[in-house]
Amino acid sequence: MEILYAILIAPFVEMGSYPDLFIQALWDGFVAGTLYGLIALGFVLIFKASGVFNFSQPILVVLAALSLVSFYKMGIPAWISVILVLIMFYVLAWLVERLILRQLVNQDGNILFMSTIGLTFIIIGAAQWIFGGVPSAMIVNELGFPNGSLEWPMFGGGVYFEMIDISAAVIAVIMIVILAVFFSKTKIGRGLRAVADDHQAALSVGISLNQIWVIVWFVAGIVALVTGIFWGARSDVSFALQIIGFKALPVLIIGGFTSIQGAIIGGLIIGLGEKIFEIYWGPLLGSGVEGWFAYVIALVFLLYRPQGLFGDKLIERV
């Protein structure tokens, strides 16, 4: 009975008696969820446009954050560093297309997936070699993002909203809107969707696969840069960020591999779910459950909807 009480009733009593803590937890979960969603967005973009399950997205986030900080430390002004990182990502996108994807056209999805793991290793090794593995702080103020936090007193306590988190949420929303418009209204966006639908049909109407791949990897790089800046602001910039990147996988599962809004909603479900569970149910299991709870949420979703909330329905033929 005591166990049942601890699982089923006590957490809700706690939520009710300290509503300010509960709202704080919701906000933290919301911000974390937005960032998970952004990482997942990078996966979705590339999967949508080329059918490649791009495992290197988390390391692209690390690379973006790390190179931005390193450029700044070399004495380059913050905004010019951002531009340099973008140029670097364009070159990287071009190299990836030229040296890896073009060689693997028409291969099985598994093979492409493995090749992005290979790419991940190359980037890890190169980034550690060039930039070093020492964690450093993100240059948030230098980029002009507001500092400090808003305090909102309520229920005898108070809820803190960090300004940087608010900026992250706002920028995430802006980016999703831009991407949605880009995908549905522009010529390139329509080309991207055509390629995702059918490589050969797209080629036959004159869409250049190679060009589309470069563009989509570059866009994924931009998303990685934004994610890197805000994750870097929450924790230090280091290779540990990569582990957080794995959290994007359950997000993808919940949202579906091909849906942009799915990535964000999945991110929010994971972010909120694991925060609430960690705070209210975690102590029962001895805390630290954040590491795996996201995957459990995803598993539960999978058992009921194997294609994710917004994914395309799987049709199997024999």
Added chain:
Amino acid sequence: MFYRETGQFKSKYKEELAAFPLAEDKVGIAILLVIAYVFIPIFGIPGLSFEFTMGAIMIPVFIFTITTLGLNILLGFAGQISLGTGAFMGVGAYSCYKIMTIFPDLNIIICVILSGLVTAIVGMIFGLPSLKIKGFYLIVATLAAQFFLEWAFIRVAWLYNYNDSGGIEGTNKEMFGLIVSGPQSDALTRYFIVLTLLVLLTWLASNVIRGRIGRSWMMIRDMDIAAELIGVRPLTAKLSAFAFSSFYIGISGALMVFFWLGAAEVESFDVSHSFTYLFMVIIGGLGSITGSYMGAALVWVIPVLIKEIGKTAFGFDAFVMENFSIIFLGVAIVVILIVEPHGLARLWQITKQKLRLWPFPY
């Protein structure tokens, strides 16, 4: 130039069913066994010290070959992708440790095999989602296993006997009056034990794969719905694949801690190791036993050699060589995928085919 399969006639079904129906294959395997059992223990590998040969090359390669065999059964033969290999090795190691503390007098080989069985059960539990989930989606289910088990290795203090370090450690174990495991054991003894287990497990795997269970795995891999229609039960096929693969992985985990490292913490079983084992399978070749050997050897030995050569011959510092070997591994994966997506095993087959016609190809 090279041997041919033709011209070797069989007059009994039993001969057809032999593990190595070709005389040349029998000779080849015998030569390899002689090299492994006699030449390497006596002469070592030319140019490398004996300690280095045993501790940094032979023993780990054999252990990782067992891991790769296990993962290859799951991924290459049954088509179920898994990123939980590292944690399943952990299950093997921790359960072996627990079995040794509960039954201190039990023979260590039996402990290792029992820990394989424990891992098989754990693997079956975490394999349950595979009945409903397929392809990339299964990665998430196995990552759930990976992170949950990693968490359990830290939080469940019972697993490491509540000691302060939070790790597990091997003690001296005797067998037939010889110390076979623990800090005072001889590298050569451990080498022979690991090698013998590897040979036995390879023999077991090759026979299971040829048999009814193995063929049901391959049917599930090639097209699960069609397999179901012709009477393969997905439940038994998939779960037996998970159990069998986890059995191998668990044994290799126990061997890794008690016959190679001597002690281990949770870092030895983290997700980056899962990736390394995945590479061994991919580079070696999916669905090939020979490939498992080649993949494990290549992925393990090349970074070790690069680091060693860089350190002794060129005097680079460890940090640079570490990164260089990571980059090299990444490049190797990409290049092998581009050159031959089916891995070293297929390359070996192609080489054999070419050698048959050499020097007069048509």
